[in-house]
Amino acid sequence: MTSLAEQTRTGAPPEPGGRRRSRAARGRPRLYLSYGQDMALLNTRPKRTAVIGLVILAALLPFSMPDDLLHLLALGFVATIGAIGLNLVTGYAGQISLGHAFFLGVGAYTAAVISGDPDGRTIGFGITFLPLWLLAAGLVAGLTGLVVAPLAVRLRGLYLAIVTLGLVFIGLHIFREWDSVTGGPGLGRPGAIPEMFGINFAVDGPAMTRDQKLYLLTLVLLLIFALPAANLARSKVGRAFAAVRDRDMAASIIGVSLTRYKLLAFAISSFYAGCAGALLTMVIGFFDPTSWNLQLSIEYLAMVLIGGAGTISGSIMGALFITLLPRLTRELPALMPFISDSVTDMPNVFQVETMLYGLLIIGFLIFEPRGLYGIWVRCRNYWRSWPFSY
Amino acid sequence: MTELVQTLVRGLGSGCIYALLAVGFVIIYKSMRIISFAQPSLMLAGAVLVSYLATTVGFYAAVALAALGIAVLALGIERSTIRPLVGRPIFVIAIVTIGIDIVVRVIVNGFIGLDVRQVGDPWGLKTVSIGSVLIQQRHLAMIATTLVLVAVLFAFFRYTRLGLAMRAASFDQEAALAQGVSVGLVFATSWAMAGALAAVAGAFVGTGAGIDQLTWIIAFKALAAIILGGLDSLGGAVIGGLTVGVVESLVATYQQDWAPWLGQNFAVVSPYVLMMLVLLIRPYGLFGTPEVERV
Numbered sequence: 001m002t003s004l005a006e007q008t009r010t011g012a013p014p015e016p017g018g019r020r021r022s023r024a025a026r027g028r029p030r031l032y033l034s035y036g037q038d039m040a041l042l043n044t045r046p047k048r049t050a051v052i053g054l055v056i057l058a059a060l061l062p063f064s065m066p067d068d069l070l071h072l073l074a075l076g077f078v079a080t081i082g083a084i085g086l087n088l089v090t091g092y093a094g095q096i097s098l099g100h101a102f103f104l105g106v107g108a109y110t111a112a113v114i115s116g117d118p119d120g121r122t123i124g125f126g127i128t129f130l131p132l133w134l135l136a137a138g139l140v141a142g143l144t145g146l147v148v149a150p151l152a153v154r155l156r157g158l159y160l161a162i163v164t165l166g167l168v169f170i171g172l173h174i175f176r177e178w179d180s181v182t183g184g185p186g187l188g189r190p191g192a193i194p195e196m197f198g199i200n201f202a203v204d205g206p207a208m209t210r211d212q213k214l215y216l217l218t219l220v221l222l223l224i225f226a227l228p229a230a231n232l233a234r235s236k237v238g239r240a241f242a243a244v245r246d247r248d249m250a251a252s253i254i255g256v257s258l259t260r261y262k263l264l265a266f267a268i269s270s271f272y273a274g275c276a277g278a279l280l281t282m283v284i285g286f287f288d289p290t291s292w293n294l295q296l297s298i299e300y301l302a303m304v305l306i307g308g309a310g311t312i313s314g315s316i317m318g319a320l321f322i323t324l325l326p327r328l329t330r331e332l333p334a335l336m337p338f339i340s341d342s343v344t345d346m347p348n349v350f351q352v353e354t355m356l357y358g359l360l361i362i363g364f365l366i367f368e369p370r371g372l373y374g375i376w377v378r379c380r381n382y383w384r385s386w387p388f389s390y
Numbered sequence: 391m392t393e394l395v396q397t398l399v400r401g402l403g404s405g406c407i408y409a410l411l412a413v414g415f416v417i418i419y420k421s422m423r424i425i426s427f428a429q430p431s432l433m434l435a436g437a438v439l440v441s442y443l444a445t446t447v448g449f450y451a452a453v454a455l456a457a458l459g460i461a462v463l464a465l466g467i468e469r470s471t472i473r474p475l476v477g478r479p480i481f482v483i484a485i486v487t488i489g490i491d492i493v494v495r496v497i498v499n500g501f502i503g504l505d506v507r508q509v510g511d512p513w514g515l516k517t518v519s520i521g522s523v524l525i526q527q528r529h530l531a532m533i534a535t536t537l538v539l540v541a542v543l544f545a546f547f548r549y550t551r552l553g554l555a556m557r558a559a560s561f562d563q564e565a566a567l568a569q570g571v572s573v574g575l576v577f578a579t580s581w582a583m584a585g586a587l588a589a590v591a592g593a594f595v596g597t598g599a600g601i602d603q604l605t606w607i608i609a610f611k612a613l614a615a616i617i618l619g620g621l622d623s624l625g626g627a628v629i630g631g632l633t634v635g636v637v638e639s640l641v642a643t644y645q646q647d648w649a650p651w652l653g654q655n656f657a658v659v660s661p662y663v664l665m666m667l668v669l670l671i672r673p674y675g676l677f678g679t680p681e682v683e684r685v
């Protein structure tokens with residue numbers, strides 16, 4: 001019940017059904033009875049059912065799939081967290097960042113140092129409690145993002161892209177040279193060790209294998225990370241990001257502080273990247289300082305663009321698609337005999353795979369700028385009005 | 391003293407490579423307001439083309455043919471992928487050029503193979519001595535070629551009709567269109583010129599040690615150069631390129647003695663550090679025009 005005082009203050013009677021935002025009019029999924037209902041995370045019943053169904057399906061998957069596929073999916077989930085981070089800064093706030101690999105690396109090394117073996121070849125503190133190193137990885141990366149952000153605040157568009165690109169090269173140099181932390185190129189160091197409530201997720205257990213445990217863990221983490229991002233995107237902050245993206249001049253005139261929101265976008269994005277980097281090394285198990293290169297940044301950019309810039313579900317689709325792509329192209333030699341699976345021959349799968357990144361980026365940007373999400377929207381709209389064309 | 395002069399000449403030599411690439415970046419930027427991230431792959435393609443042609447027609451003819459070939463390739467790329475995107479956000483076009491870079495580079499890498507390829511240049515690592523100073527011949531060749539090319543370019547922009555049209559289109563595209571300038575031709579020319587310059591730069595990158603699949607990374611230092619000079623200044627690009635080359639070479643010579651804590655091979659990243667420092671002081675580079683915005 002709204003109190004009388006509040007009612008007089010707002011000067012309007014309480015809206016009927018305004019509180020129960022979940023209750024939509026029967027048979028009219030697109031009729032919104034209140035603003036809250038329109039802005040809700042899952043604003044229609046089919047959406048709600050589908051999301052719950054998908055989560056249940058994903059949770060049941062590890063008991064019916066081979067371990068190597070689960071491993072790949074776990075990598076995909078982690079990549080999704082990173083892609084969501086990049087999407088926040090590039091898709092929502094419109095700041096092109098080619099430096100994502102650097103922040104992934106910062107997070108990865110923070111987590112590896114905190115959870116690493118204290119007696120090992122590289123620095124480690126032996127604190128393997130997962131939430132702790134995950135949070136630390138995110139925070140350190142986020143702070144690094146804040147340090148770099150002043151440059152970003154002063155620069156726009158392509159200047160920013162080039163500076164973040166330079167960041168990747170500088171980061172790569174630091175990772176290569178600081179071998180007490182990173183193990184040095186060619187040697188590397190083990191990734192973060194995930195331990196929580198007495199369970200070590202990174203080794204085979206009596207009930208479940210390593211990959212099954214990691215799959216479930218990353219699935220839960222993905223949900224934990226995706227939800228705040230989706231909420232952020234539909235909040236005041238998300239709208240401010242969109243305003244900065246669409247026209248920064250106009251945004252600053254209507255009172256959106258450019259400095260503040262660009263800083264915020266960079267910090268949050270780097271936080272997500274740091275967490276994703278830490279989790280990535282956790283799933284892979286061992287990593288080399290040279291892996292945080294420009295190629296990785298471009299891969300994440302491809303995830304965001306192919307999935308759909310400015311949508312969380314797009315990031316999920318894009319990241320899973322890009323992660324599963326190598327697996328799909330490995331099947332090509334069986335279908336097309338002229339493609340070889342050896343590195344030394346001319347059209348080989350690795351070339352096809354790399355080229356597909358490029359071609360997919362070009363193709364999507366020219367023909368479907370909204371990415372996989374856009375394709376999904378078109379399918380949905382087609383079936384919504386089926387059998388009529390509009 | 392001898393060491394310093396040798397370092398400076400080495401720096402000017404490699405700076406010329408960056409300058410050529412940077413001028414290519416700037417020409418495209420001035421005509422279309424985008425940065426073509428496809429330049430590294432075009433540079434590599436040029437170098438590979440030279441390495442294949444040099445065995446049959448000789449190095450000099452190979453460079454000329456490669457410049458022509460890559461110019462045609464760049465024309466094709468511009469016409470097929472970039473032109474349909476005109477009017478879309480610059481961000482989109484820039485990312486598409488990253489996609490092009492990946493595709494071209496995969497194909498070119500196939501022709502490089504896993505080993506180092508020699509481009510068949512006549513200089514190798516041979517040196518001439520001027521007084522007590524030893525200078526690599528290839529660096530002298532680079533400096534001479536760049537001087538000639540840059541002079542030709544400036545003359546082109548200053549004295550020819552097309553050069554004037556390109557300057558006009560870069561100044562105000564709509565006004566240029568209204569005056570009968572073919573903006574499409576301007577786009578095409580700028581890409582072709584950038585491609586040719588990249589090919590020449592590639593050939594020079596390959597002199598001495600040869601090229602391998604990682605050579606394309608070098609081209610990104612030219613990005614640091616154009617940031618130094620400002621995205622829309624041709625002269626700035628040349629000066630930026632030379633500065634980057636000299637700084638890199640100075641760091642390579644003296645950093646181990648003066649600042650060993652920066653680690654080995656710090657010279658490789660010094661252009662990017664320099665770029666960030668400059669941007670902190672001047673967000674639009676040393677010679678770039680600050681953007682004035684109207685709502």
